[in-house]
Amino acid sequence: MEKIDNNKISSWWLLVPTSFLYIITFFIPLITLLVMSFSRFESSVTTVGFYLDNYEKILTDGITLKIFFQTVELSLMITLFCLLLGYPVAMLMRRVGPKARLWILLLVVSPLLTSIIVRNVAWVLILGRSGMINDLLISWGLISKPLPLMYNAFGVVLAVVHVYLSFMVLPLFAALSSINNSLEEAAASLGAKPLSIFFNVTLPLSLPGIMAGCTLVFILSMGVYLTPVIMGGNFVVTLPMLIEDAVRNRYNWPEASAMALLLLVAIGIMIVISSSIQKWVKS
Amino acid sequence: MSNIQLKNLTKKYGSFNAVDSINLSIKNGEFVTLLGPSGCGKTTTLRMVAGFIKPTSGDLIIGGSNMVGVPPQNRKVGLVFQNYALFPHMSVRKNVAFGLKMKKMQQSLIAEKVNKILETVQLQELSERMPSELSGGQQQRVALARALVIEPEVLLLDEPFGALDKNLRDHMRIELRDLQRKLNISTIFVTHDQDEALSMSDRIVVMENGKICQIGSPSEIYENPASVFVAGFLGLSNIFSAVCTKIIRAKKTIEFEGLTIEIESEKLNKSDKISIMIRPENIQIYKKKNDSKKEDFLGFIKSKIYLGSTIQYQVKIKDGPVILINANNSKILNYQDFDTNEEVRVHLSKNAIYPII
Numbered sequence: 001m002e003k004i005d006n007n008k009i010s011s012w013w014l015l016v017p018t019s020f021l022y023i024i025t026f027f028i029p030l031i032t033l034l035v036m037s038f039s040r041f042e043s044s045v046t047t048v049g050f051y052l053d054n055y056e057k058i059l060t061d062g063i064t065l066k067i068f069f070q071t072v073e074l075s076l077m078i079t080l081f082c083l084l085l086g087y088p089v090a091m092l093m094r095r096v097g098p099k100a101r102l103w104i105l106l107l108v109v110s111p112l113l114t115s116i117i118v119r120n121v122a123w124v125l126i127l128g129r130s131g132m133i134n135d136l137l138i139s140w141g142l143i144s145k146p147l148p149l150m151y152n153a154f155g156v157v158l159a160v161v162h163v164y165l166s167f168m169v170l171p172l173f174a175a176l177s178s179i180n181n182s183l184e185e186a187a188a189s190l191g192a193k194p195l196s197i198f199f200n201v202t203l204p205l206s207l208p209g210i211m212a213g214c215t216l217v218f219i220l221s222m223g224v225y226l227t228p229v230i231m232g233g234n235f236v237v238t239l240p241m242l243i244e245d246a247v248r249n250r251y252n253w254p255e256a257s258a259m260a261l262l263l264l265v266a267i268g269i270m271i272v273i274s275s276s277i278q279k280w281v282k283s
Numbered sequence: 284m285s286n287i288q289l290k291n292l293t294k295k296y297g298s299f300n301a302v303d304s305i306n307l308s309i310k311n312g313e314f315v316t317l318l319g320p321s322g323c324g325k326t327t328t329l330r331m332v333a334g335f336i337k338p339t340s341g342d343l344i345i346g347g348s349n350m351v352g353v354p355p356q357n358r359k360v361g362l363v364f365q366n367y368a369l370f371p372h373m374s375v376r377k378n379v380a381f382g383l384k385m386k387k388m389q390q391s392l393i394a395e396k397v398n399k400i401l402e403t404v405q406l407q408e409l410s411e412r413m414p415s416e417l418s419g420g421q422q423q424r425v426a427l428a429r430a431l432v433i434e435p436e437v438l439l440l441d442e443p444f445g446a447l448d449k450n451l452r453d454h455m456r457i458e459l460r461d462l463q464r465k466l467n468i469s470t471i472f473v474t475h476d477q478d479e480a481l482s483m484s485d486r487i488v489v490m491e492n493g494k495i496c497q498i499g500s501p502s503e504i505y506e507n508p509a510s511v512f513v514a515g516f517l518g519l520s521n522i523f524s525a526v527c528t529k530i531i532r533a534k535k536t537i538e539f540e541g542l543t544i545e546i547e548s549e550k551l552n553k554s555d556k557i558s559i560m561i562r563p564e565n566i567q568i569y570k571k572k573n574d575s576k577k578e579d580f581l582g583f584i585k586s587k588i589y590l591g592s593t594i595q596y597q598v599k600i601k602d603g604p605v606i607l608i609n610a611n612n613s614k615i616l617n618y619q620d621f622d623t624n625e626e627v628r629v630h631l632s633k634n635a636i637y638p639i640i
Contacts, residue, residue: 180366185335186362188354188356190385200370200381204372
């Protein structure tokens with residue numbers, strides 16, 4: 001027994017290299033962020049202390065909070081579309097043979113393999129006012145004025161879903177492929193029609209994958225910056241853009257830190273919600 | 284009247300015949316076992332009956348109507364899977380009630396039926412447990428209850444004892460067979476385990492390469508195998524090629540591996556080349572010193588394996604083959620123990636030799 005315990009303790013040493021990395025790149029900056037968010041910024045001078053100025057401004061200026069909720073709304077929308085588009089893909093991947101599965105996987109992951117700039121420029125060429133789609137529709141005489149396909153929430157959601165779909169599909173596929181086929185066959189032999197089988201067996205058993213995928217996509221969407229900037233123009237403003245503005249244009253690190261913490265808290269709440277949904281379903 | 288009929292049922296994958304035109308009819312309440320090595324087509328046959336695999340050709344009749352093309356949910360078939368396939372997110376009660384719920388039966392009627400079947404399989408007390416909180420044997424009983432509660436025309440069992448340990452397996456075998464008799468439900472049981480097949484079945488269907496080799500009662504299959512494959516697959520056997528050398532009416536003299544022996548058989552003709560099967564338990568060995576009978580063979584013990592209730596010897600017969608002998612290890616019968624390399628006398632009676640023609 002004693003030997004096993006010793007082994008357990010000594011195994012923790014395996015974490016040492018990563019711990020260093022995390023302390024330097026994560027914990028120290030996080031503490032700096034926390035300290036900074038309670039600092040005061042007056043006429044370009046930062047005073048460290050315990051001031052609630054930044055939080056007061058965020059909560060009362062009327063615009064920051066509004067943009068925060070817009071960001072949450074946009075992220076939820078992206079998550080929902082990823083789920084709706086990703087679930088059928090994951091189901092298909094589970095059913096086809098290994099070769100076809102690999103091709104689908106490659107297709108789903110392909111946006112991650114292209115540079116973010118290339119990807120967004122391509123979107124502009126396709127969705128812009130004189131982009132491919134509008135040009136085609138006008139030349140066919142289907143529309144007279146170009147459709148607003150970007151520089152709005154639609155364009156942002158489309159482009160972000162395109163990239164983050166893979167983060168939804170992979171956990172979904174993992175959860176679905178862990179469901180034994182015989183469970184669905186058993187349901188069929190007990191008289192369940194395909195739709196019943198899906199709602200009574202497949203869907204509830206894939207819930208861990210749904211929660212993992214949604215949490216992942218939501219967290220990523222809350223922090224996405226460059227794609228909304230390009231696809232939204234000045235018409236879609238998110239919290240990360242405000243943070244960037246505070247840092248780059250106003251040199252107001254304390255306010256930026258407070259907004260970053262707000263983002264972090266929102267993500268924390270989302271994780272708590274998703275894990276409590278899973279616990280609730282299990283019991 | 285036949286409850287289930289398989290008529291020229293065939294499943295082809297490309298040019299490969301997984302199931303090759305099999306014919307079988309199963310009477311009401313009959314327990315039929317499909318037995319064979321893996322890849323013989325037994326599971327494919329079962330899955331065609333369940334409706335998960337569409338036959339390439341042939342007919343499948345259950346309760347008078349042709350089921351080819353009917354989806355699994357519309358067949359009155361109860362299925363128990365090798366891994367039980369219990370829904371892990373549902374309690375025992377919900378698992379069992381699932382089929383009735385799908386039929387949109389009244390809540391009170393569902394509760395009544397579920398209680399009754401849970402009582403039959405002795406699981407009333409565990410009805411609120413989740414499948415992961417049950418032992419293997421209990422899980423299997425839930426699977427059985429879930430399959431039976433919908434009152435299917437036919438019960439299909441796909442190697443249901445595979446995951447149980449030996450003692451539990453023996454126990455469940457008896458339990459399942461009793462239940463099946465009580466409910467009088469036609470059953471198709473798939474296994475590669477000869478003991479299960481022999482102990483449970485009304486009839487055994489031995490399959491190889493997608494074809495049926497033999498259909499018969501356990502004793503018919505064991506004692507009068509139709510082919511060398513069947514003889515070799517069920518139980519231990521000594522199988523030799525033999526030639527018929529002399530005929531005097533029903534008395535035929537055959538020669539194999541340097542031995543000459545006289546047997547009785549109607550069918551055998553002179554110069555026929557046949558195989559003979561001798562079950563190891565039908566051969567007697569004696570100490571050499573006892574008075575030798577003329578027809579006995581001499582030999583010595585080549586190896587000895589202690590199996591508990593029996594002892595298995597390999598005996599090399601002088602100027603003859605090595606044969607396998609199972610000697611009863613009962614202390615109350617005329618028990619004799621032999622040592623390795625001991626010289627013995629081997630008695631091969633006429634009845635012990637079964638010619639496979």
